Amino acid sequence: xxxxxxxxxxxxxxxxxxxxxxxxxxxxxxxxxxxxxxxxxxxxxxxxxxxxxxxxxxxxxxxxxxxxxxxxxxxxxxxxxxxxxxxxxxxxxxxxxxxxxxxxxxxxxxxxxxxxxxxxxxxxxxxxxxxxxxxxxxxxxxxxxxxxxxxxxxxxxxxxxxxxxxxxxxxxxxxxxxxxxxxxxxxxxxxxxxx
Numbered sequence: 265x266x267x268x269x270x271x272x273x274x275x276x277x278x279x280x281x282x283x284x285x286x287x288x289x290x291x292x293x294x295x296x297x298x299x300x301x302x303x304x305x306x307x308x309x310x311x312x313x314x315x316x317x318x319x320x321x322x323x324x325x326x327x328x329x330x331x332x333x334x335x336x337x338x339x340x341x342x343x344x345x346x347x348x349x350x351x352x353x354x355x356x357x358x359x360x361x362x363x364x365x366x367x368x369x370x371x372x373x374x375x376x377x378x379x380x381x382x383x384x385x386x387x388x389x390x391x392x393x394x395x396x397x398x399x400x401x402x403x404x405x406x407x408x409x410x411x412x413x414x415x416x417x418x419x420x421x422x423x424x425x426x427x428x429x430x431x432x433x434x435x436x437x438x439x440x441x442x443x444x445x446x447x448x449x450x451x452x453x454x455x456x457x458x459x
Contacts, residue, residue, distance in 0.1 A: 265289045265341055268309050276301035290344040298347045299357040302332060306362045310336035311343055314363035319373050323404040326351050328379060332359070349379070351403075358384040376402035 269281050269291055276297035283289050293301045305311040311334040320329040325348075332345045349356065358381040360367040370381040371391045378400035381387065390396075399406050431437065 265343070268305075268311070268343065271309070272301055272304065275304040284344070287341050288344070289341070290346060292346045292348075295347045295349050295354075298330075298345070299359070301345055302334070302359055302362060305334050305343065305345070310338050311341075313337055314359070314366055314369075315342060317359075317366060317369035317373070319377055319379065321351070321377065321402070321404045322348070323351070328377065330356065330373075330379075352378075355380045355382045357382050360384055376400055378403065 265283070269278070269289065272278060272291060272293075277294035279292040279294055281289065281291040291301075313335040315333040315335045316331075317333075318331045320331075322329060327348045328351055329346055329348050333342055334345065335342045356370075356379060358366070358370060360370065367384055367386050370384045371386045371389065373379050374381060374384075374387065375391045375393055375396070393401070398411055401408070401411075425433075
């Protein structure tokens, strides 16, 4: 894997790399050289399979992190090519021409996170959220509760319960049966039972 990483350094701006395990290595590249890195891996190495394209919302940093997992099936080795982009206003170059299955990943990321991919053939085509008009729902700043209250009415006879109370009801743990109970109350409840 070291020779692949060294070759990648000659074709892309590598910001860092580390071995996750013997068959998995992470390489962080500057966004501007993402496409060049992926093209070189696909065309010049055994990393011919796109295994996954994922995204993480680093809300506090104002960035998304894209991770492309590309696999060399003969060597049983996977390289994660990661890059960070601003949360708003940046289009990512598509890789569907390198890996046709990427179009599905790109379409899902566009719909769920609002990240667009230049020249992706399904850009703007509804995927999962066919009639969705709100902000992308997987962004960490999406307010699920506010959306639910705005779009759905309460059903008669339906009530809600916080998770701690529910756990207490299901398990019988005294400290967790109070809404908003804290860990000390839970510990106190358990110690009383064992006396």
